[in-house]
Amino acid sequence: MRIRLEVAYDGGDFHGWAAQPRLRTVEGELSSALATVLRVPEVHLTCAGRTDAGVHARGQVVHLDLDGLPEGAERLLRRVNGVLAADLRVRSVVEAPPGFDARFSAVWRRYAYRVVDDPAAVDPLTRGHVLAWPRPLDVAAMAEASQALIGLRDFASFCKQREGATTIRTLLDLDWTRDSSGVVTAVVRADAFCHSMVRSLVGCLLAVGEGRKPAMWPAEMMAAGRRDAAIAVAPAHGLTLEEVGYPPAGELSARAETTRAKRV
Template sequence: MRIRLDVAYDGSGFHGWAAQPGLRTVEGELSAALATVLRVPEVSLTCAGRTDTGVHARGQVVHTDLEELPEGCERLARRVNGVLAEDVRVLHASEAPAGFDARFSALWRRYAYRVADRPSLADPLRRTFVLAWPRPVDEGLMNAAALALVGEHDFAAFCKQREGATTIRTLLDLTWSREPDGLLVAHVRADAFCHSMVRSLVGCLLAVGEGRRPVEWAAGVLDAAVRDSAVAVAPAHGLTLEEIGYPPDAELAARVEITRARRG
């Protein structure tokens, strides 16, 4: 049976999602906790989106395949949380519908990047998930620059290349807004993201927002389709994976086939 796990974590103490020998990772901790509870040698996991070192999540989705689960999903979640450290939690566990794949069934991933661009917003209690930016930025300029980035493009200029991997993505939303207290938040949603893409987009737009680059610069970077050293990758700790979107159950298997088809 396939089990879906909805997972949240504070990425500060992790070397990202993916298991790595000798390093503390979310996948490694969660897999080990499941193996302990289920009394099996190992548990294989598939996640919706691999987060980098220091990146947080409160909407991560994971699946695992088990021979059986006599105790039920709710009890499994409670027992796993009893083994895990407090910086990672299983929020919900359920039996996945037919055709579900945490990664390939996903329609989109949504991230938020939080920025405190004024001294009064730099609350020490939220320093681990909010970037303290030393200068005020104009969200109107950033939203204007972001318009050219939305849609299906080759985002090679904003990604760290991986051999054999495409950098073509469909960016569904990229908007900046302020919370009631003035905190600046980037809302970023796409069908998928390549390595460091969100943080590079944020770094590019912050340069526009503080007036160091013109609004048109973001479009020029995108059109060049090559990594631009002038685009700073924003620090990891401001980024949080917020939500994963999936189609109705009847369309899950078809979505897997569409996602697996390489784009050119």
């Protein structure tokens, strides 16, 4: 039986998703709690996207395979949350439909990056989730510069390269808005993201927003096809994985096969 979990966490005290020896990680804490509750030696987890150290999540999706779920999903949900620390919560437990894979069946991931550029609007209660920026930002200029990055592209300029991994992605949305409290939010949605891609895109666009770079600069960096030290990686704490999208149940297996094929 494949079980689907929806998970939320405050990433401030985690060294990212992926389990690492002697470090507190989301995968390590969650797999340990599940193993304790299920009374098994270990639990293998697959997630929709491996978040970096300090990055938060509201809608991370995870799957694991079990011989069965004799106690029921609701009881497992309550017992696991009873073991976990308060900064990590399992929000739902359901049996996954046939062909479901938390990572490979996903059709998109949606992140939000939050920043405030007005000293009077900085809220100390949200300091762990919203970046305080010291200079005014032109939201319209950032939105204009973002449009040239949308589509099927090679994002090598905005990714930390991993041997054997492709940097080709389809960026579906990159929108900037300012709400009534003064918080500026970038909503970024793509079929998948490579390492540090969202934070690099945000860092590049913040340079446009404060007037240090022209609106065409992000597109020029994209065309260069390589990492440039001029592109700053925005701090992790402003970033949250909000939601993961999946196709209808009958298309899950086909989507997983398509995703596994390396793009060139």
